[in-house]
Amino acid sequence: MNNDPERVAAIANKYGCSRDSLVSILQDVQSEYRYLPEDALRAVAHALDLPLIQVYAVATFFKAFSLKPRGEHIVTVCLGTACHVRGAPAVLDEVKRQLGIGPGETSQDKRFTLETVNCLGACALGPIVVTDDQYNGQISPGKVKKILKEYKKLPKE
Amino acid sequence: MVELTIDGIKARTWEGTTVLEAAKEMGITIPTLCYHPGLTPYGACRVCLVEVVKGDRSSLEASCTLPVEEGQVILTNSEKVRKARKLVVELLLSSCPNSKTLQDMASNMGINKIRFKIKDRGCILCGLCVRYCKEQMKSGGIGFVDRGTSRTVATAFGVTPEECRNCGGCEWICPVCERACLAGNLLDGLCGGCQNVMPVETCPVCTGCSESVGPQGHKVY
């Protein structure tokens, strides 16, 4: 694991190593490594002078964080109430079937991670499937295959 | 000094006392699970609920965390309290069926059926072990991890923490890790017949204490 404790310390310093920025620091660390490696969490605990179990508890409590490496492409299905009422569960089922994984899981080939979110605030376009940063609106189960096909065609990173 | 009324009896106690402690001073014992006089109160198990009456409205509050207030009117065993307490214990049993403490508590309340699916978590998440480790032993190597029904008491990354001094306190203070009725059927275990028998320690949840003992055999780090 090419893990540089100095990179983590630099991130912590950006926030003044302040405890009120623990979540922000972890988010930046996760952006760096695409997940939260064990060594990085130990480094954060050290930098902020916090018990390791506290940092670990925060990393497992908040769903923004992943302690396992995530895929190259993140597919997010919105399950907000407005999207639910417009048929989001059926869309999620189809995405699960197409990718072969459940919410929170990453595909074997590490290409896709499937996530769900509780409201993106674009309710007029519901149901919505976000692929990386792209919003795909008014999705029905029939449209899922087409969207994912484009991503499956992309070369591996 | 603060004056309040508990179960119709006037009580006077110091400001900063909790309703649970004030009741105890008067000889009223409110059942608890996650409370221990030597540790900060947590308010998680909801067994110590009391009814706080305000005019024609009332609410249920955990007495272990409720500070006394001047003029408070408290009921420790009203119908509302009993109904809530009973359901809480029923829920606890359905999530930790193999606990003699819970079985005895249930039989005392007259619970003779569990209407919910049994999902044995082996732990009631009362946090006594966590608080003991942090406050009494000043170690704090174990804590609550994840959330909701996935919440467990664990160590960081599942390894014995450096702070652990093998005191065994987490196991000792646990209210539910003892041998339960082996009659074979959970409902038989609610008969209350062996209430006065001392339980034998068997820790169902290993927090990584390398000195853990028990007839069931544990992973030793």
Next chain:
Amino acid sequence: MTRLRSAIALEQLRSRIVGQRDPEKACISICGGTGCHAYKCEDVASAFKEEIERQGLTDQVELKVTGCHGFCERGPLMVLYPQKIFYQRINPGDVPEIVAETVVKGHIVERLLYVDPISDKKAQFEEDVTFYKEQQRLVFGNNGLIAPTDIEDYLAIGGYSALSKVLFEMQPEEVIEEIKKSGLRGRGGGGFPTGRKWEACHNAPSYDGIRHIICNADEGDPGAYMDRSLLEGNPHSVIEGMIIGAYAIGSRSGYVYVRHEYPLAVKNLIVALDQARAHGILGDNILGSGFGFDIRISRGGGSFICGEETGLIASVEGKIGEPRPRPPYPAIRGLWGKPTNLNNVETWANVPLIISRGADWYSQIGTDGSKGTKIFSLVGKINNTGLVEVPMGITLRKIVYDIGGGIPGGKRFKAVQTGGPSGGCIPESQLDLPVDFDRLIEAGSIMGSGGMIVMDEGTCMVDVARYFIKFLTEESCGKCVPCREGLDRMLDVLTDITEGRGKEEDIGLLEDLGSVIKEASLCALGGTAPNPVLSTIRYFRDEYEAHIGEKRCPAGVCKALITFTIDEEKCTGCRVCARECPQGAISGEKKQLHKIDQDECIKCGLCRDSCKFDAITVS
């Protein structure tokens, strides 16, 4: 930029800014809210920029990308000032025509006008659009006039004049009295009287004088995005409110806690805070008054319970978002053990308005118990999806029909869900209910943060109840037994009912569980979680009974209880559905009636979506 050191300096800057702006100059205000970003509004904005340059109009026409205008259904949209011509559903291809015809010649491009779905009338100007007409956009309306990353836009419309008045003409206690007099109640869901909250924090003993102010921008209710749009579109209104509150309460330290899912709000807020500091409006010696206050941003990590005040405070302290029992309330002992005042984004945004125009004026709006306006997110099965700001006391019927334009597809209204997972469903019989904190509670719901989900005949109320309980079981912190285990068992029962395993005693069990969870839980998540279940049992008991007794889902939603069949009359034998079916459950020869094998069918709905002849029915 030199820091402003007096009220006069602020006014001089304002006059200079206003003086440099020509109110008659053409200005295109394009909605740049997150909702419109999903419609690629940035492509429309670029197209305008290019076209304006191409036609050599850069000096005559101003282009402003603003925050959310509220009419999310019709994005991308724009308003052309000074006439206030309103165009909706614009794509980049429309842009050259808009510039050539409307901006230059003043001619209307008819196809881009809004047509009311019920009356069929076209509206040329923003104020005639029925969606906006019935609203009273006192707080949200400014979004259309402001580029969120430009403090000068905020100053141009009078921003920070309320702050100036407070710092130089009012004592802290007078400010608190004014807020109390206005009748402002918290907009985050609890509806607690704001003035009293401020007073409690102001009066709470603090040996070192430290008090904290927090803005709760966690906005966790699914389907609610008002706070996000306010924070993205007009961050200064919130900042101004917070500085005024800090002065009134005696705090020098403030936090805005923004949920993880709102990156644009964080971005715009950072810019706004930096600009405010550069102008001497934030930091030491604000406007030369001697009062100092600054704001830090604290971010959420994806946890609904961190919208609960003690969970939020724990999260800011670097701990897990686990609520703690109250008393002591945060006003007495909150963040880092100090007296802390926590208010919602919309509550803070109302403060400058109340100070500028006075509590007397403010308390004229609304009902006896609920003063002012409220912003709602009107979403779900509704024609005009969007954010609406209405005076308290307006009826739900007006919101759904006059503003919302009714239900799409000619379907029948069934219920409107308010208050998110803490609220309840209000049926058609109660549509004339006025929007008011106390009236909504009487009806079995709550105002909540403002999510308003409209449901029609195709929505299964048991499924909705299950949806909310499932959401809450995933968001429960897990500390207390009634919420952690109780909601989990409620979910078991509801799942059984929706999957055809419901038993007669289940409704009673849900009511028992619900009433105890409400009373015995440690915090308001558990304390309000049973509401959607209890309110749907109250108003839609027949649906529960159909699921349990007849194993039937009247709305045709619950997979285990519905059947997909092919309509003999409509099927053309085109084979499309058979090819789409992932289970190969559809058989049939070309040009012959097709048939679905019910044993293989997994109810995924792909066949229904692919059939061009509407031949697949659900029963």
